[in-house]
Amino acid sequence: MRREKLAKLKAAGKNPFAVVKYDQTHHSLEIKENFERFEGSEVSVAGRIMSFRDIGKAAFIDLQDRDGRIQVYTNADHLGAERYAEVKTWDIGDIIGVRGKVFKTRRGEISVEASSMTLLTKALEPLPEKYHGLKDTEQRYRRRYLDLVMNREVMDTFRKRTKIISSIREYLDTRGFIEVETPILSTIASGAAARPFVTKSNALNLQLYLRIATELYLKRCIVGGMERVYDMGKNFRNEGIDIRHNPEFTMIELYQAYADYNDMMELCENLISYAAVKATGSTKVNYQGTEIDFKAPWRRLTMIDAVKTYGGPDFTLVADDAEAQRLAKELGLEAELKKKLKDCTKGDILNAAFEKFAEEHLIQPTFILDYPTEISPLTKEKPDDPTMTERFEAFVYGREIANAYSELNDPIVQLERFQQQAKERELGDDEAYALDEDFVASLEVGMPPTGGMGIGIDRIVMFLTNAYSIRDVILFPTMKPNE
């Protein structure tokens, strides 16, 4: 049907797809918000027909543009009978341009009284139902363009996402950080514990991996003397998909020379509360019915204290690995461990106890500090306790949103840590950190004492937009093909 209409238009020399531009002078929202100023003046608006109420010799059209909707009033007197008859053949979904005077109808609806109307694009496919919109989750993700057209709150979420990201850049750029681009393709995927995606270069006849983190390259930039750097972009991890995980996701990593993890904590809480205010107007947000306040300073708690606070054992009293293993058995922690119990150290078991007892209780923003050395291969040890490192993770609503360290810069110790990771891999951990020899070589050139941090951008966006699933903050989430 719509194709027939299109064919007729083309035959009459009025092919809408031949239109190359339209002079859009205003958007819907600015007209509606400043009606007193606009009343009686001429505007040109453009957008998609969302509703068409034909009442005979007049019609009302809801026009949707970037910012919202505005009503268009048109009739045979203003437009001429012939032109008006043509307008009545247009369909919901078509994209049009309208020029006319701003006025208010009897019912008080701010509208544009059309003096000219132009068909700019013909929609050959009808839109989903006007009242219920597009609800089917699968279609919403597969055909996000329809979701954006039909569901205003989806548009709002993605505009807010952009605002969050630009505010983060703004915050860092004004504090002397420079944004750099590190490789997505490389021969070694390291810097995090995850399985990578594998691909192949035809030109180099070489197996390459998609990055799982930007850490080791950003530290090379610190070695080179850049002092404050960040890379915000996609990382790729070949792992499970659920409401908090998408195979490609956005992460920012930043590094600051001459700083430590305490500086990173301050940067983290200030940066995120800044982004919250920029995007939502407040540090307080409602997430799935729970009020969360990102206002700095955030609560600080060591991992050992967190376990104790939430009903777990006191690890300061655990003498060695053997005692920790007995404790793990007693507490039923085997399920949380990824190795056989006999291979687990005190640190592995502390981490498992933290996940079991404490993690889910960390609703308001909380820094958990001082992680066991064996699970933190890129982190400096604490000066007074070599079994622990200067590392923290930030938790909100029981979820990790950031991970930061005082960066390990001793090339000899770093090499030993990588060798330990190789052993972990042999013990069955296929996500152990891969050795990057050139990175170790860069540390031999000398990296100043440095603080570094990674923040999961999608998760921040989820909290600030009240999104239940990560797929609701990624425009085109990873899906299996449909056919």
Place this chain on the structure above:
RNA sequence: GGGCCGCUAGCUCAGUAGGUAGAGCAACGCCCUUUUAAGGCGUGGGUCACUGGUUCGAACCCAGUGCGGCUCACCA
């Protein structure tokens, strides 16, 4: 990977003693010059996800497959 749930018109959804399918919106035709989920009268529209089985007969019962959602496990 395990468990549970979903898939019916373009969209939102109904549809069990198993008897070859319905509503609203959208579309099409007619009426209506201030409507706004406009209204009124009329018309057309379906491989009931797919494959197989049971049955005289399957949207419906059974088995398998696909895609999706939730959840547990695993991770980040």
